[in-house]
Amino acid sequence: MVVMAGDRASSLPGVRATRAGARGMRLLTGAQAAAEAMRQIDPDVVPIYPITPQTPIIETFAAMQAAGRVSGELVNVESEHSAMSAALGAALAGGRAMTATASQGLAYMVEVIYIAAALRAPVVMAVGNRALSAPINIHGDHSDAMLARDAGAISLFAENAQEAYDLMLCAPRLAEHPDVMLPVMVGQDGFTITHSAEPVSLLPDETARRFVGPYRVPTPLLDTARPTTQGTFAMPDAYFEFRLEIEAAQRRALGAWRQIAAQYRALSGRRLGALEAYRLGGAERVLIAMGSVAGTAKDVVDALRARGEPVGLVKVRSFRPFPGRRLAALLGQGRRVGVLDRALSPGGSAPLLAEIAAATGGRVALDSFVGGLGGRDITPDHIAGAFARLGRPHRVGRGATYLGLQREVRV
Amino acid sequence: MSASLPRPPRLKELARHEEAQPRFLGGHSLCAGCGIPTVVRTVLNAIEGPVVVVNATGCLEVATSRYPTTAWNVPWLHAAFENAAATMSGIEAADRVLRRRSPDRARAPRTTFVVFGGDGGTYDIGLQSLSGALERGHRLLYVCYDNEAYMNTGIQRSSATPFGASTTTTPAGAQALGKIQQRKDLTAIVAAHHIPYVAQASISHVQDLARKARTASAVEGPSFLNVLSACPLGWGTPGRDAIASARMAVESRYWPLFEIVGGRYRLSHVPAHPVPVAQWLGMQTRFAHLADRPDLVREIQAAVDRDWQTLVDRVRADAEAAEGSAPAV
Numbered sequence: 001m002v003v004m005a006g007d008r009a010s011s012l013p014g015v016r017a018t019r020a021g022a023r024g025m026r027l028l029t030g031a032q033a034a035a036e037a038m039r040q041i042d043p044d045v046v047p048i049y050p051i052t053p054q055t056p057i058i059e060t061f062a063a064m065q066a067a068g069r070v071s072g073e074l075v076n077v078e079s080e081h082s083a084m085s086a087a088l089g090a091a092l093a094g095g096r097a098m099t100a101t102a103s104q105g106l107a108y109m110v111e112v113i114y115i116a117a118a119l120r121a122p123v124v125m126a127v128g129n130r131a132l133s134a135p136i137n138i139h140g141d142h143s144d145a146m147l148a149r150d151a152g153a154i155s156l157f158a159e160n161a162q163e164a165y166d167l168m169l170c171a172p173r174l175a176e177h178p179d180v181m182l183p184v185m186v187g188q189d190g191f192t193i194t195h196s197a198e199p200v201s202l203l204p205d206e207t208a209r210r211f212v213g214p215y216r217v218p219t220p221l222l223d224t225a226r227p228t229t230q231g232t233f234a235m236p237d238a239y240f241e242f243r244l245e246i247e248a249a250q251r252r253a254l255g256a257w258r259q260i261a262a263q264y265r266a267l268s269g270r271r272l273g274a275l276e277a278y279r280l281g282g283a284e285r286v287l288i289a290m291g292s293v294a295g296t297a298k299d300v301v302d303a304l305r306a307r308g309e310p311v312g313l314v315k316v317r318s319f320r321p322f323p324g325r326r327l328a329a330l331l332g333q334g335r336r337v338g339v340l341d342r343a344l345s346p347g348g349s350a351p352l353l354a355e356i357a358a359a360t361g362g363r364v365a366l367d368s369f370v371g372g373l374g375g376r377d378i379t380p381d382h383i384a385g386a387f388a389r390l391g392r393p394h395r396v397g398r399g400a401t402y403l404g405l406q407r408e409v410r411v
Numbered sequence: 412m413s414a415s416l417p418r419p420p421r422l423k424e425l426a427r428h429e430e431a432q433p434r435f436l437g438g439h440s441l442c443a444g445c446g447i448p449t450v451v452r453t454v455l456n457a458i459e460g461p462v463v464v465v466n467a468t469g470c471l472e473v474a475t476s477r478y479p480t481t482a483w484n485v486p487w488l489h490a491a492f493e494n495a496a497a498t499m500s501g502i503e504a505a506d507r508v509l510r511r512r513s514p515d516r517a518r519a520p521r522t523t524f525v526v527f528g529g530d531g532g533t534y535d536i537g538l539q540s541l542s543g544a545l546e547r548g549h550r551l552l553y554v555c556y557d558n559e560a561y562m563n564t565g566i567q568r569s570s571a572t573p574f575g576a577s578t579t580t581t582p583a584g585a586q587a588l589g590k591i592q593q594r595k596d597l598t599a600i601v602a603a604h605h606i607p608y609v610a611q612a613s614i615s616h617v618q619d620l621a622r623k624a625r626t627a628s629a630v631e632g633p634s635f636l637n638v639l640s641a642c643p644l645g646w647g648t649p650g651r652d653a654i655a656s657a658r659m660a661v662e663s664r665y666w667p668l669f670e671i672v673g674g675r676y677r678l679s680h681v682p683a684h685p686v687p688v689a690q691w692l693g694m695q696t697r698f699a700h701l702a703d704r705p706d707l708v709r710e711i712q713a714a715v716d717r718d719w720q721t722l723v724d725r726v727r728a729d730a731e732a733a734e735g736s737a738p739a740v
Contacts (some may be wrong), residue, residue, distance in 0.1 A: 003696035006625040009665030044505055044509060044512070045501055045504045045505050045508060047500070071511070072508050073505070073508045075504050075547065076547065077497060077500070077543055077547070078539060078540070078542065078543030078546070079539060079540075079543070081494060081497070081540070082494060082497030082500070082539075082540050082543055083489060083497075084545075085491070085497035085498045085500075085501065086498065086500045086504065087495035087499065088490055088498060088501060088506040089465070089505070090501035090502060090503040091489065091496070091501075093463075093500075093501065093505035093506065094489060094509060095501040095504070095508060095509055097501065097505075111491060112490065112491060112494065115490050115491060119488075119490070211526070221488055221502060222463065222486070222502070222505065222506055222516070223486070224461035224462070224463065224485065224486055224519075227483065227484055227485050227486045227487070228486060228487075229476055229481035229483050229487045230487065230488045230489070231476070231487075231490055232477065232479075232481065232487075232488075232489050233472065233473050233476045233478060234477075234478045235477065235478070238479070306704040310518040342542060
């Protein structure tokens with residue numbers, strides 16, 4: 001659960017007490033937490049370009065650079081397209097590259113994300129997830145990440161500032177894992193996480209650095225003694241397999257992630273699995289969500305459980321690769337399952353719903369909920385309402401339920 | 412003028428370099444008569460020390476990297492159409508930081524970072540990326556092989572296409588004169604970034620091109636070569652006339668050869684007997700429809716004369732500022 005900076009926790013319904021004073025924790029926004037991970041990683045090249053709500057990540061990192069706390073090359077590029085391009089070049093040259101983006105900037109990068117995935121450039125991108133235009137809107141939803149869904153990059157979602165830090169620190173390990181070698185996007189919801197201060201526990205710098213380790217690519221472009229041709233032209237006889245290699249790497253990434261998450265847990269005590277099951281034991285009604293809303297949903301689950309209602313939550317941390325088999329196993333059969341998306345796929349199924357439908361293959365009754373577009377609040381009441389809906393008879397073919405609409409839109 | 416210029420590398424030296432360590436190999440599928448291989452071989456052979464190449468999407472990329480073959484014997488990367496300069500920015504930045512951070516890399520010889528892009532990838536879709544890289548001051552040599560249209564996709568007009576040229580998107584016809592806009596002066600736009608070295612060159616003057624490439628590769632910071640490269644298919648010339656058509660562009664003063672060193676303009680070739688631009692136009696079927704429009708040809712000649720005079724005035728002013736005397740042009 002996150003607390004907007006400046007708000008008093010007690011004024012928000014359902015907010016659990018935070019542990020701001022706990023030993024070893026620092027009060028950081030998600031953006032600052034991501035920047036702290038970047039500081040500990042100290043990448044070789046960080047091409048940056050401002051866009052709300054990601055900007056505090058690069059500002060914080062630039063200040064760290066100015067203070068001499070990191071020593072890589074900060075490249076202030078003229079667009080996100082160039083940011084991703086420079087990151088791609090640096091990563092293939094032999095330098096660890098990270099960047100940050102959001103919304104329109106991520107949209108602008110998408111062309112190069114596809115290329116980076118295929119050229120197996122392990123670029124790590126911090127994403128402050130934000131709505132896409134139009135209308136222009138600077139607030140949080142998952143539309144931007146979904147636009148990049150099929151690029152081949154790994155796509156992770158943090159629930160809070162702590163996870164934004166944890167995932168950023170683990171991201172290079174996953175990106176650069178020899179079985180993987182793909183770009184990684186670490187999403188944190190715009191404003192709800194990027195601009196909200198929470199107590200965050202950091203690993204000691206040296207521990208973090210040892211955990212991340214050195215950067216290696218098999219054929220760096222700077223190795224002029226062993227020239228390689230990268231980014232070739234492929235005809236129909238060759239293209240298909242190159243794209244399929246990305247699919248194979250994504251599948252392997254689930255295994256790599258288990259390894260890395262286990263190592264990270266040993267260091268930090270925190271679990272970072274591709275999925276998080278919350279009070280699933282005995283749960284007849286289950287909600288599935290990604291990002292900050294999972295925090296709100298946990299509170300609602302606790303409140304409903306206290307009243308004896310058999311509800312639970314599954315939080316999806318890794319959207320790409322999607323842990324479909326594991327999810328299907330977690331859900332089993334016969335449960336009522338609601339899927340809460342923060343993005344639309346107009347004319348089709350919302351993206352998370354589509355994944356879960358494919359993974360469960362009709363073994364669970366699914367209801368679609370869509371909310372939080374353009375930063376619209378998803379309140380505990382909305383989530384309690386979703387659980388109530390799951391308690392009523394399921395109707396196949398019912399469209400999505402839209403949470404918190406301010407005016408009627410006939411769909 | 413030419414006496415004050417650094418001596419060009421001898422052709423024999425370039426040939427020896429190519430023989431000892433070829434950087435660009437045969438077997439590619441560029442057209443007969445295409446000027447691009449001349450640009451690439453001349454530039455790469457003129458550069459001393461290792462190179463890394465980034466290639467924008469276009470004829471050169473498509474024709475030299477068809478999987479599983481390659482014509483490149485140097486590290487080579489193609490990412491996309493519009494981002495070659497930005498991509499090289501990242502490579503160059505990685506080189507800089509790794510030289511600080513890795514003792515092995517620190518000992519590696521100085522590497523030249525060469526970008527090749529066509530006029531579409533440079534004048535048009537890649538202009539922002541190029542401008543950003545120049546403004547940031549990356550040590551890279553950007554070489555535009557300018558054949559004055561999108562040739563790879565089938566001869567569509569670009570902002571480098573000259574006035575009057577018929578292309579597949581500006582076809583000449585009963586009601587159309589071909590492209591009706593003037594070409595963009597990219598060399599001047601690049602010069603406005605105040606980078607250490609900018610030059611125009613042509614495939615018809617390979618020693619001049621080699622000298623410029625060597626000079627450009629030695630500067631600290633960005634450098635830029637705008638190289639006129641004939642496209643027999645797009646220009647409508649026989650392949651055997653490619654070099655001659657580029658030479659005629661220079662000798663007619665349509666494509667002056669000059670360089671801008673530290674902001675100072677100087678001519679690197681003064682046509683002793685400038686030919687009318689009509690002779691250059693007349694070699695190419697893309698201008699064939701202008702045969703019965705002498706008024707337009709006069710307009711083109713007037714524009715060439717005006718641009719030449721502007722260039723000469725600038726060269727003279729810079730020379731006067733530098734030496735207090737006018738050069739003999």
